[in-house]
Amino acid sequence: MQTVTLQAPGQLHYHESTFDATLLPGEALVRIHRIGVCGTDLHAYRGRQPFFTYPRILGHELGVEVIELADEASTLQIGSRCSVEPYLNCGHCIACRRGKTNCCASLQVLGVHTDGGMREYLKVPVHKLHPSLTLSYEQLALVETLAIGAHAVERAGLTPQDTVLVIGAGPIGLSVIEFVKLAGVPLVVTDREETRLAFCRSQLGVAQTLPANEDLPVRLPECLNGDLPTVVFDATGNPASMMKAFDFVAQGGKLVYVGLFQGDVTFQDPMFHRKEITLMASRNALPGTFTTIIRAMEAGRLDTTPWITHRSSLTAVAGSFPGWLEPGSGVVKAMIDLS
Missing domain, CATH: 3.90.180.10 (Medium-chain alcohol dehydrogenases, catalytic domain)
Structure with a gap:
C-alpha cells in the first residue's frame, strides 16, 4: 500500500x-x-x-x-x-x-x-x-476544515446585533469567515499578508479588510461605526496575536481562540474584568456540524x-x-x- x-x-x-x-x-x-x-x-x-x-x-x-x-x-x-x-x-x-x-x-x-x-x-x-x-x-x-470554522462560530452564538473581527486569513480563518458570512453580521478581516486579504475580498466577497499593523487599533472602529467588535475570532495560532486580541474586544464581548500554540497565554486582568470579556476555546467540531456543512455544500450555499x-x-x-x-x-x- x-x-x-x-x-x-x-x-x-x-x-x-x-x-x-x-x-x-x-x-x-x-x-x-x-x-x-x-x-x-x-x-x-x-x-x-x-x-x-x-x-x-x-x-x-x-x-x-x-x-x-x-x-x-x-x-x-x-x-x-x-x-x-x-x-x-x-x-x-x-x-x-x-x-x-x-x-x-x-x-x-x-x-x-x-x-x-x-x-x-x-x-x-x-x-x-x-x-x-x-x-x-x-x-x-x-468538510473537516469548514467544520473547524463552523464549530467556532457555533461556540460564539452570534446574534444579529453582533459585529465580528476575524484575525488571520489562513485556511482556518477562511472557514470562520464562511460561517460568519452565513450569519449575516458585519465582518472585518485582518491579516499580516495583503495577498490573503486580497483573496478574502476577491474570492469570498469580504468588504472590509485591514492589514494587521500598528494602525489596526485606530482603523478597526472606523469600520464598525466607532465601536470595537463584539466577537473576535483569533485563527492565527500566533502567541503575540492571541494575547493582543484582548485589546480588540468590545465591552461585554467575546474572544474565541480557534488556533493554538505550544505555550502560555497571558493578559492584563484588570482590562479583562473591566470589559467582562468571555474567553472561549474552540476545538475540532461535532458530528452534526459535518452533516450541516455537507447539506449547505449540496445546496450551493458554500463554494x-x-x-x-x-x-x-x-x-x-x-x-x-x-x-x-x-x-x-x-x-x-x-x-x-x-x-
Whole structure:
C-alpha cells in the first residue's frame, strides 16, 4: 500500500507498507481519494505541532470511498462517497456523555495522535463517515476544515446585533469567515499578508479588510461605526496575536481562540474584568456540524472552489511540502490526489 510517513520534523518518506484489512464490528474499509493539507500537517512538518509524536502518518481532511463494511449500515453502502470525521472519541467520559465528543478526555485525532490518511486505505468507524450523493471527493475532503470554522462560530452564538473581527486569513480563518458570512453580521478581516486579504475580498466577497499593523487599533472602529467588535475570532495560532486580541474586544464581548500554540497565554486582568470579556476555546467540531456543512455544500450555499491553490500526487508530496511552506508560495489549501 502506498504510504507517506512523517518520520521526524522535515522528513516525509514515501514507501510501500502492509495493511491488515480485517474489519471489526462497526468498521468500514475506505479507499482514500483526496487529502487536504492543513496547518496541523505543516506545523507537524516543522516540528511545532502540540500533542504530536513521530513517526506519524499525516492526513485528517479526507474524501473517501467505502469499499467494505463489517456489517450493514443504514446510511452507507459499497461505493458511498464520504467525508471522514477524524475525531475518535471514547464515548463514555464526561465530555462524551454531555455530547461534547470533540473534546473527549482521551481523544485520538487521525493524523495527529494516531495514524491518518496519507495512504491508500484506512479503517474507520462507520459512525465517523458522512456520505453525500452529489459532492466530489475534493469537496468532501474540505468538510473537516469548514467544520473547524463552523464549530467556532457555533461556540460564539452570534446574534444579529453582533459585529465580528476575524484575525488571520489562513485556511482556518477562511472557514470562520464562511460561517460568519452565513450569519449575516458585519465582518472585518485582518491579516499580516495583503495577498490573503486580497483573496478574502476577491474570492469570498469580504468588504472590509485591514492589514494587521500598528494602525489596526485606530482603523478597526472606523469600520464598525466607532465601536470595537463584539466577537473576535483569533485563527492565527500566533502567541503575540492571541494575547493582543484582548485589546480588540468590545465591552461585554467575546474572544474565541480557534488556533493554538505550544505555550502560555497571558493578559492584563484588570482590562479583562473591566470589559467582562468571555474567553472561549474552540476545538475540532461535532458530528452534526459535518452533516450541516455537507447539506449547505449540496445546496450551493458554500463554494470551496477558490480554496484549492496547490495540488500534488501522493508520490510527489514529500517534495511539495517545503515549497508550500515558503512565505511567497500563495498556498491557501493544498490537495493531494490519490485517484
